[in-house]
Amino acid sequence: MSQSEILREYLQQYFGHDDFRLGQRQVVESILQGENVLAVFPTGSGKSLCYQLPAIMLPGITLVISPLISLMKDQVDQLSQRGIPSTFISSILSEEELLKRMHDLRQGKYKVIYIAPERFYSEGFIDALKGLHVSFVAVDEAHCISQWGHSFRPAYLRIKDLIEQVGSPIVGAFTATANRRVQEDIVRLLGLKEYRLFVSGFDRPNLEFRIEMPRDKQEFVLKFVKKNLGKPGIIYAATRKTVEDLYSLLINRGIPAGMYHAGLSSQDRVIAQDDFTRGKTTVMVATNAFGMGIDKSDIRYIIHYNMPRSLEHYYQEVGRAGRDGKLASCILLYSEEDYHLNRALININYPSVALVESVYNRVLEAGDKGIALDVLLKGNISKQILHSAVRKLIEYNYVKLKSGVIYPFLSGRKFELTQEEIDQHKKVELEKLDKMVEYCLSKRCLRCNILEYFNEEPTFTKCGSCSVCGLAADGTKRKFIDDLLKGILNVNAQTHVSNTEETGEADAALLDVLKRVRERIAQKTGVPRQAVFDDSTLERMAALKPVTRKQLFKIDAGIEQRKVELFADEFLLEIHRYLRKKTIV
Structure with a gap:
């Protein structure tokens, strides 16, 4: 049996597909031939299959590194249902469950192991991996390794060491949003001397792009949703309060809507997501916390009530629309106030290093018993700024949050974060925000703007399906x-x-x-x-x-x-x- 026939057999047996999507076969074949790959595929194009299929076929085990705990859990559940022994290891597990999974890991009971990046700080975990045959390391959301990516995660910088410590296996890096600068960073920081680059086209011809500047955003949303009753859609807003206000507006007008933001309990978020996925509610009002791993192909519109901070965030979020190939609308409601709101949020997200260190010292003083997050956020300083300091400590793996209590991630770890690091990352975010404003105010084809931002040369100057090129009022x-x-x-x-x-x-x-x-x-x-x-x-x-x-x-x-x-x-x-x-x- 040829490799092509074997691939098709595995594809049908484990994933129920008769053929590959554009680009998938070439990536899978390269990995199976022992080549490192960097694959930049748009949201919804089937990146996960590009590492899951080789993981089944290669000898030994595959490590999948992902920062998205909810997505890890969903993918492990799906693989397990297909008869592929898999697990995930992250900070949300109880100590007892973590020890059990580590024991099973050493016993070779898993074929695919999903890892949250904070595991790289655990010497015990790295030692356990050294005794295993790791044949393949898949890095999902690979843009997180670059400070120029839109979700920089410092722990990703340790992946290169992990690769070396487990015997330099095949490496696959996967992302939906990486321009040339970020691609070069990914390759350099993962230490890939030889690799194959696969970049799938960023153009989504079935997405209609619109920039609107209504005097009353709420009135615009209400009219649009009423006109499109029964059609699934997502409305993204920048703050929890705005989400709650829009949700109340729709519910009070009898529109079946759901609400999703990080301030809700995990149970409420799961219920809201399930109701939307199953069609019980047709409109989801949410912060950008919502969307990763959503398995819903018929989303007909996405409205950004507030301008996102970057084109990477924006394109990732609108990429959840129209995955069935049918036409979908992507509407961004621009106002100058959104620019100032985003600048303020960015400033809040980057507190002084002195404050971050002070908060860290309080956690160290509490020791193994930890300190309640609510207690930590009390004081004369703004609660939002204190919360940002805690987020920085979590982001750089100095502390961990469990059941509302903050603990030191590693006992007695020395504080090494510098003001220069914080300032540099803030500068990058502000530059991306400026690019987002340029897009919103552009007099050129919006689709061309997006493609050029991601280093893809358009083959047209007018797409005919954006608000700059013109959309007839009669449709x-x-x-x-x-x-x-x-x-x-x-x-x-x-x-x-x-x-x-x-x-x-x-x-x-x-x-x-x-x-x-x-x-x-x-x-x-x-x-x-x-x-x-x-x-x-x-x-x-x-x-x-x-x-x-x-x-x-x-x-x-x-x-x-x-x-x-x-x-x-x-x-x-x-x-x-x-x-x-x-x-x-």
């Missing part, structure tokens, strides 16, 4: 684009290539666009250009301008079905854009 363009997307996915669409162009020559401008698309696909998948589509096929495309898969088969009956499944949609979308310039723009 004409919206419906047109939605119909195009449906047509592409419908191999049996009852449409035909125009007979008037059957004998025409290739459109030179379109051919140039298609060649750039091919180059982009070749770079991100590692497939040779001619193996994507050869020159003669591109020339026929540029002459006949197919807009559905069936039309593509019609111009060349010899095109492989597999190539159409993997590559065709990006070409067809560019042909749509090209034709749209002549018709509706």
Whole structure:
């Protein structure tokens, strides 16, 4: 049996899929061939399968490093249901449960082990790993290792040491949001001397981007939600109070809404998430604490009531919409006040190092018995600033929080955080905020702005589906684009290539666009250009301008079905854009 057949068998047996999504096969095959990889795939494109499938097939065990405890738990539950022995190890476990899992770990009872990054500070945990055969280390949310990433986690800097201590296994780094600068940081800080880079296109053609500046944001939200009753949507707000106010507004108008923020109990958050996932509530009002690991493909709109702090945060959050491939709206309600609110939140999040050290000393004085968080937050200093000092201590793994009590993470650990470190990270956040404002005020295509930010060269100057390029009030363009997307996915669409162009020559401008698309696909998948589509096929495309898969088969009956499944949609979308310039723009 060939490797391709074995891969397909494992894919069907353990994950229930008949084929891979674009880019997945190449990443999996590279890992199985012993190559290190860095994969930058958009939210919802199936990154987890790229490390879970090799984990099953490789000898020994796989370590998956992730900062998202709720996501770790969900993935371990899913793997266990599929008959793959897995577990996760993090600070939320009781001491008794932690010891049990560590014992089972040493006994070799697990195939996949998810680790929260704070484990790297535990010498006992590292020693336990040294006695095991670790064949693969997968680093999820890999942008956390870079100070230029949008969620820097200092503990990620220790991954390089971990890799060396467990025998330098294969390494896979995965992220949804990393521009070139962050990619270079990931490679350098993980110590990857040789690796393969896979970058999937950031463009989500079914997402419609809008910047709105309403006088009354609440009135805008209420009207929009009423107009779209029954359609699942998420409304993101910057503060808990704003979330609660919007939730009350919707509930009082009889709209089935849910609410989610970090101030709610874990039980209330689970109930709110389950109700939304199952459709009991159609609107979720939330802070950015909501969204990771949400398995809901039919979200039709996402409204940002407040401007996010960075384009990375923004694109990750809107990426939860329209995962079923159908049209979805992404609306950002901009106001100058949001800029000042975000600056204030950033300033609060970066307290003085003297205050952070003072709070740490109080925790050390309490010793093993710990100190209640509520007690720690009392004093003459702002509760918000004190809370930020605690968050910095947790972030840098000086303390841990369990059941509302703060404990030293390691007994007697010396305080080494500097003011320079805090100031540098604050500076990065402020620079990202400025870029976010530039996006909101831009007079250029919003989609182009996003793609360029993530170092992807657009093949168009107007997308026709953002508030800058123009959206007809009667929904004409919206419906047109939605119909195009449906047509592409419908191999049996009852449409035909125009007979008037059957004998025409290739459109030179379109051919140039298609060649750039091919180059982009070749770079991100590692497939040779001619193996994507050869020159003669591109020339026929540029002459006949197919807009559905069936039309593509019609111009060349010899095109492989597999190539159409993997590559065709990006070409067809560019042909749509090209034709749209002549018709509706």
